[in-house]
Amino acid sequence: MSSSSPASGAVGRVSRAREYLAELWRRREFAVALGLGNLKARNASTSLGLVWWVLNPLLLGAVYFLVFGIFFQRQEPLRFLVYLLSGMFPFHFTSQAMTGGANSIIQNAKLLANLRFPRLLLPISALVESLVGFVASLGVLMVILFIAGQLIPETFFTFRLAYLPLVVLIHLTFNLGLGALTARLAVPFRDLNNLIPYVNRIWLYVTPIIWPLSLLDGLSGPMRSLVQINPMYSIVGLYRSALLGTPFIGDQVVRALAWSALTVVVGVYLFVRQEGHMVRYL
């Protein structure tokens, strides 16, 4: 088939990429409607509906808070709580993006077989779906932070909060790449769906969310670098800077930007390169 494509070479690739992006943009309403539709449908059968999107990370946070904050008798449990949740919620968004991406193609097999559209719209619609929940959970986090700020003699809300949208954007880009990547991999390898929960669990444990940053001091140099190379290490760090008022660390900003750029380019490239063949796997 490659011989029949009129545009070839680097120039052709650029113009095809442009066309693809233009079509993606033209069909954006479809991705949003599909994502919101799935969100609504998923909650239609539960009595609490959308509340679950806030409740899920909240309950998850509550469990860990109970275990690590109360049973282990950490000092200043409230401070630990905001530390925990400011990491847990963003992490939850990323794990949703992984799961959603992996399911997005298989769940929409009928659409794929019948209609022509840029396939990337499917992982994007999954991302839209999880973004709604994430924004809701950020709202809850703000309320908690506000209450905690009254109790702890130290301000949580600083001028750095203004950077939050930027942090979310970096995170969103990273998740888009990750979702495209898992979508690409899950089509030929259905086994991936069984694997993702374990990947998620390990990823959570190696990210400073349920354990304090001070734990890093006890690690050797190479080990510490290994922990810090984790993209979520930097992304969660940015959230904490924006939400809890700790200073931004240059290293973290650079790493988060680099990770999200790399992930989105690699993820989308691998996805788009294979999307013409996806229908054969369904």
Add this chain to the structure above:
Amino acid sequence: MTRPAILVEHVDVRFRPFVDRKPTLRRSLANLRTRQVEEVVALDDVTFRVEKGEAFGVIGRNGAGKSTLLRVMARTLKPNTGRVVVNGRASTLLQLGVGFNPELSGARNIYLGGLSAGLRKAEVDEIFDDVVEYSGLGDAIHRPVKTYSSGMFSRLAFSVSMHLDPDILLLDEVLAVGDAEFREKSMQSMRDLLDRAGTIVFVSHALPQVADFCDRAMWLDAGRVRMIGEAKEVVDVYREYEKERRASAG
């Protein structure tokens, strides 16, 4: 003759069952050693053209490649070799109600169906009232689609598809849907489409419908074109052949 609505030239579609169909990790690892080269040929050197204003039937046994051919024409499946040219806006009824979400209301599904077929939201706004009116669903449009009867479901799906204003309809086993009254209405819509120089490709096992409705027909057998010609003639020859085959088998 003017440009055809659909031109299919020397199209081959082959599936490699091991590699193409759900290769799990285990199978892929196994494939590394024993390379599976066996292929299933779904379409083998298929060539035909469909003119504008024509109703074109495709008949053949199960597994003859009819649905694969429809997917190739809908251009959701790339053939391994060969060329497919489609002049016009193809709308497939390949599966009625594609893009619908049964948990959501009929109204929301009109938007989902329209957007998934490539319309903008503003464009769906414009056709919305007509779609509801044509479907005859009335207030039921605000109920979740999962509460619909299958007739109501197909009426809504058909109504959405017809209002996409397609030049080319690709139908898989669905020609007329709903109750008697709606069937008449849907048949009339399709005749109107043909009168406007629209094109219909109809894949079916319902031989009388193909003979009645289609101008020309094609008989597919194991991925190959056995015969193309006037619909009634093709249907007759196919029937005769099947009767003989059954007689010799039994």
